[in-house]
Amino acid sequence: MEGSGKLRWRIAGLIALGVAAAVAIALQTQRYLEAPVDAGKAGAARQLRIDASDPVRVGQGQRIYAQQCGACHGANLEGQRDWRQRLPNGRMPAPPHDASGHTWHHPDAVLFAITKYGLVAGVTALAGYVSDMPAFGQSLSDEDIIAVLAYIKSTWPQSIAAAQREVTEEHAARR
DSSP states (O other), X not given: OHHHHHHHHHHHHHHHHHHHHHHHHHHHHHHHHHSOOOXXXXXXXXXXXXXXXXXXXXXXXXXXXXXXXXXXXXXXXXOSTTTTSOOTTSOBOOOOOSTTSSGGGSOHHHHHXXXXXXXXXXXXXXXXXXXXXXXXXXXXXXXXXHHHHHHHHHTSOHHHHHHHHHHHHHHHHOO
16 A cells, blocks of 8 residues: 555646646747747747848758758648647647648747747647657757758749738737
8 A cells, every 4th residue: 555655646737737738838838928028039939020032041941941941841741640639649640841731830939939848738739739840949940940940931933922921910919
């Protein structure tokens, strides 16, 4: 009996630690999304606007995407097959980043936060949404993340790019 009591306390402690870590990440990401920012600097929050017209930045982003993102999101931004259907493990496959996906529905600041901090329920993802998307904040600099997003945005048709710019502007205007 005594051993099972200790095990329960250990499990409860691990759960509490996990919840505390999740809350800390959520708060950090929320602060990032709400912080006032100089829109031209890496690390920009709500005001972030990523320019996809700089060929040097786009080229850098394409190289980083191939190394870090293409294995899951596809070499041609096509995403994983049946990306809208849950996998047997309950997680969602990697979505496409081309015009057929939903990446362009999100403002630049949210795309940056998802890439840097990962999918945090209630902050950068809907509650209950689980995927294998890692946080890249420890392995990529803010400039690298911005370059990858510039590359992705550079591939979109003008109409999609314009719609995404509008979403970004609406997000930045909310204070």
